[in-house]
Amino acid sequence: MTKDYRQFCGLARAAGVLGERWALLVVRDLTLGPRRFKDLGEGLPGVPTSVLTARLRELEQMGIVERRAAQQPGGGVVYTLTPYGAELTPILDRLGRWGAQRMSVPAPDEIITSSSLAAALRAAYRPGAITAATFSIHVGPASAWAAVDGSEVTVDVGLPESTPALIIHGGPQFRLLLAGRLSAAEAITSGAVEIEGPHAVLEDFVRAFHVPLDDVIGTP
Amino acid sequence: MTKDYRQFCGLARAAGVLGERWALLVVRDLTLGPRRFKDLGEGLPGVPTSVLTARLRELEQMGIVERRAAQQPGGGVVYTLTPYGAELTPILDRLGRWGAQRMSVPAPDEIITSSSLAAALRAAYRPGAITAATFSIHVGPASAWAAVDGSEVTVDVGLPESTPALIIHGGPQFRLLLAGRLSAAEAITSGAVEIEGPHAVLEDFVRAFHVPLDDVIGTP
DNA sequence: CGGAATCCAAAACGATACTG
DNA sequence: CAGTATCGTTTTGGATTCCG
Numbered sequence: 482m483t484k485d486y487r488q489f490c491g492l493a494r495a496a497g498v499l500g501e502r503w504a505l506l507v508v509r510d511l512t513l514g515p516r517r518f519k520d521l522g523e524g525l526p527g528v529p530t531s532v533l534t535a536r537l538r539e540l541e542q543m544g545i546v547e548r549r550a551a552q553q554p555g556g557g558v559v560y561t562l563t564p565y566g567a568e569l570t571p572i573l574d575r576l577g578r579w580g581a582q583r584m585s586v587p588a589p590d591e592i593i594t595s596s597s598l599a600a601a602l603r604a605a606y607r608p609g610a611i612t613a614a615t616f617s618i619h620v621g622p623a624s625a626w627a628a629v630d631g632s633e634v635t636v637d638v639g640l641p642e643s644t645p646a647l648i649i650h651g652g653p654q655f656r657l658l659l660a661g662r663l664s665a666a667e668a669i670t671s672g673a674v675e676i677e678g679p680h681a682v683l684e685d686f687v688r689a690f691h692v693p694l695d696d697v698i699g700t701p
Numbered sequence: 702m703t704k705d706y707r708q709f710c711g712l713a714r715a716a717g718v719l720g721e722r723w724a725l726l727v728v729r730d731l732t733l734g735p736r737r738f739k740d741l742g743e744g745l746p747g748v749p750t751s752v753l754t755a756r757l758r759e760l761e762q763m764g765i766v767e768r769r770a771a772q773q774p775g776g777g778v779v780y781t782l783t784p785y786g787a788e789l790t791p792i793l794d795r796l797g798r799w800g801a802q803r804m805s806v807p808a809p810d811e812i813i814t815s816s817s818l819a820a821a822l823r824a825a826y827r828p829g830a831i832t833a834a835t836f837s838i839h840v841g842p843a844s845a846w847a848a849v850d851g852s853e854v855t856v857d858v859g860l861p862e863s864t865p866a867l868i869i870h871g872g873p874q875f876r877l878l879l880a881g882r883l884s885a886a887e888a889i890t891s892g893a894v895e896i897e898g899p900h901a902v903l904e905d906f907v908r909a910f911h912v913p914l915d916d917v918i919g920t921p
Numbered sequence: 922c923g924g925a926a927t928c929c930a931a932a933a934c935g936a937t938a939c940t941g
Numbered sequence: 942c943a944g945t946a947t948c949g950t951t952t953t954g955g956a957t958t959c960c961g
Contacts (some may be wrong), residue, residue: 484722487747487810489876490817491801491824491912492793496725502704502954505716518923527707529955534924544803544917557922565802566913572795579788581711585763590707597710604711656709688913695809697764697787722934738943749935750944777942 483539493607498543503528504536505573506667508562510579511546511598512570512603515559524596524638540566584694585660587653592621595638599625604691605659608632610688617645620655629689647686658687660694703759718763723748724756725793726822728782730816731766732790732823735779744816744858760786790882794824804916805880807873812841815858819845825879830908837865840875849909867898867906878907880914882918 484500486493499505503525510516510524522533537560540546545566550561562569577600587593598620604625615628617640626641627634649655654673657663665683668674676683704720706713719725723745728734730744742753757780760766765786771779782789797820807813825846837849837860846861847854847876869875874893877883885903888894896903 486723486726486818487803487812488726489807490726490729490797490821491799491804492725492729492797492820493800493817494804495796495800496719498710499716500720500722500725502720503706505712506706506708506710509712511712518734522923529953529957530924531926531956532954535953555922558924568799572792574801575792575795576715577710577712577713579792580713580715582785584709584711584714587709591709592707593709597708600712601710641831649713742943747935750935751946752934754944755933775942778944804930 482535482544498545501536501539503532503541507533507536508545508564508566508569508601509573509577510569511560511562512567512573513596513599515549515551515561515658517551517557517559521560522644526564526594532587533563567659573600578692581591581656581692583697584656585694585697586656593623593624595623598623599636599638601625601692603634603636605690605692606634607689607691608634611685613680614646614682614685614689615643615670616686617641617648618651619649620651621653645678647676647682649683649686650675650677656694659690661687661691662694674684702755702765718759718765721756721759723752724760727753727756727760728765728786728789729793729797729820731780731782731786732793732817733816734778735769735771735781737771737777737779741780744814746812746814759843765789793820797821797824798912801876801912804876805914805917806876813843815842815843815845816845819847819856819858821879821912822847823854823856825910825912826854827852827909827911831905834866834905834909835861835863836906837861837868838871839869840871841873847910865898867896869903869906870895870897876914879910879912881907881911882914 484497486497506525507521510521522528522530537546541548544563547561547563549559549561551557598618606640611629613630615626617626625636625638627636628641651674657666658674663673665687704717712858729740741752742748757766761768764783767781767783769779769781771777782882795843809909812880822845831849833850837846845856845858847856848861878888878894883893885907
């Protein structure tokens, strides 16, 4: 449990916990807010309950995750990030952007989860482009929303509470829109995305949310 | 080889490569500069050559590491980070600082490698405290140096080329100096560190290199 | 719902030895 | 120096089932 490198090194510690299978994705999902065991399991297709339990215990023991009784609907248990764990958020955002640089279009067997979409939106946010707006995004089976207010952005899975300025339905090409490889206009005319709302708001969206994409040279 | 989460997610990609055993530490060592196979192996006590090879191949395949023929002494092979891989440096620095927050004093079985020391110094650097100086640091069997010049810092293992303004020999308590739990004066009088050079330069050092340390509450 | 318990299979790690 | 090859052992991941 929890890899041990026997090195007195902050990075080795981090690698020890977060390098375990599924650990980083569990934390990613928890950066969006408190989650139940079941939510985590469903949001991470392929995790056996036994592994999820193990990861949560380890993260708990390292002070990253906290296990609490849920007050509201139905009681039960929720997992949250501790303040220490929450400090990972900006780091994971950067790491996620780094990894996304080489991701153009989903492979046939790759899925998009709502949590990954929400986290990607948060990581993609560039303050200053727009002042305020709420977006509702659907990509394949995944749904998330992002609410911009000044330099802040709030994201989560599912649907926004307030009515969004724009609803976007995107397909596999959605990534290219975030990369600027497709302009807002192109994305619409090509059918890469369909929107409910004004075209101009989609222009706002692409200005506010951006993740560059490398020209990847084939490996000769 | 290379964990697969089947998710179209930058973080999942990153976790796939960097989550493999030893991978993050290999990258850490390479952020310091080109390294030979043997250097990496010796700097990572416990890695079998077979595993090291596997990790290097994976990192190479992901475009993070490049394998080149060494020009200079003796020929052979060196591994370097690609530009893409080098982009990880600031991220790993942040992750390392995050992990170090809960590390006060090395456990009896924890070692300090020269690479981890050098990387820790880089991560600990706060621009603005001093204008220029070179430090030579020894902690246990590990040796590294850091050269400050304006807002830039350069670090590596071993000894600096130019004569340092200060040589520091630290013991297990060295971490507390970086955390500010020990003042420069206290560190010297308590014997936590021994220095060759002016006391005042050690004051400079602690101002320029700092990694906070959490008050960790026992787990009740 | 929130897990604990079992069990099997497959990696993958670590050690060691050996080669170009 | 820079690995490859082999191999036994240990993990641990994944699937399934069951329980409070």
